[in-house]
Amino acid sequence: MPSAVTVTNRRGLLAGGAALAALGVVASACGESPPKPPPVEELLGPLDQARHDSALAGAAAAAVGLAPQVAAELSVVASQRAAHARALSREISRAAGKLTSSSPSETTSPSPTESSGPPPPPPSVSDVRDALRASADNASHLAPATSGYRAGLLASIAASCTASYMVALVPGGPSI
Numbered sequence: 783m784p785s786a787v788t789v790t791n792r793r794g795l796l797a798g799g800a801a802l803a804a805l806g807v808v809a810s811a812c813g814e815s816p817p818k819p820p821p822v823e824e825l826l827g828p829l830d831q832a833r834h835d836s837a838l839a840g841a842a843a844a845a846v847g848l849a850p851q852v853a854a855e856l857s858v859v860a861s862q863r864a865a866h867a868r869a870l871s872r873e874i875s876r877a878a879g880k881l882t883s884s885s886p887s888e889t890t891s892p893s894p895t896e897s898s899g900p901p902p903p904p905p906s907v908s909d910v911r912d913a914l915r916a917s918a919d920n921a922s923h924l925a926p927a928t929s930g931y932r933a934g935l936l937a938s939i940a941a942s943c944t945a946s947y948m949v950a951l952v953p954g955g956p957s958i
Contacts, residue, residue, distance in 0.1 A: 822874045824924055825932070828939060829870040831917040835943075836863035838905050838913055845904035852907060855950045859910065862946065863917075866939050873935060911947040918943035 842848075843856035921940035925933050 822877045824928070825870050825874050825877075828917070828921055828924065828936065829867055829874065831913070831920060832863050832867035832870060832939070835910070835913050835917055836860045836867060839863060839910050842905045842907060842910050856907070856910060859914070859946050859950065862942055866942070869935060870939075873932060877932075907951055907953075911951050914943045914947040914951070918947070 837860075839856045839860035843853045843860060845853075848856075918940045921936045921943065925936035925940060928936060
């Protein structure tokens with residue numbers, strides 16, 4: 783006489799387990815909120831530094847009496863740091879979900895100041911080197927704490943700043 787007990791085969795057991803696992807994944811995915819975008823506050827400091835360094839190098843390059851080779855190197859540094867500022871600004875906009883086809887103006891017009899007296903002297907090459915050293919240190923400390931494109935961007939900025947102050951603007955070097 784045949785038994786009324788049903789026998790479960792291995793395929794049925796595996797199919798049931800897979801169905802339960804899939805149901806668990808779907809149920810857990812429905813209850814979670816979407817992942818937060820990475821914070822962009824960490825890029826605001828390097829952005830400000832890039833803008834400051836670009837302006838500083840540009841002002842130093844425009845100094846009267848500066849050797850043409852030194853002025854040319856400072857102009858290159860100003861251009862590179864302006865490019866860093868644009869890249870950081872684009873990354874901030876992208877991460878914030880506000881990427882547009884045309885980037886907003888990144889320069890601000892200076893506010894008129896009523897100062898009596900001569901204008902301050904232009905920054906020296908040493909001032910630019912010190913600013914680049916600080917920017918390189920900041921970017922090199924932030925890069926390992928981030929990932930993906932942002933880590934590469936910060937590492938590239940650190941390398942560029944380091945090369946500028948250690949090679950292009952080195953005292954006693956080919957151009958200074």
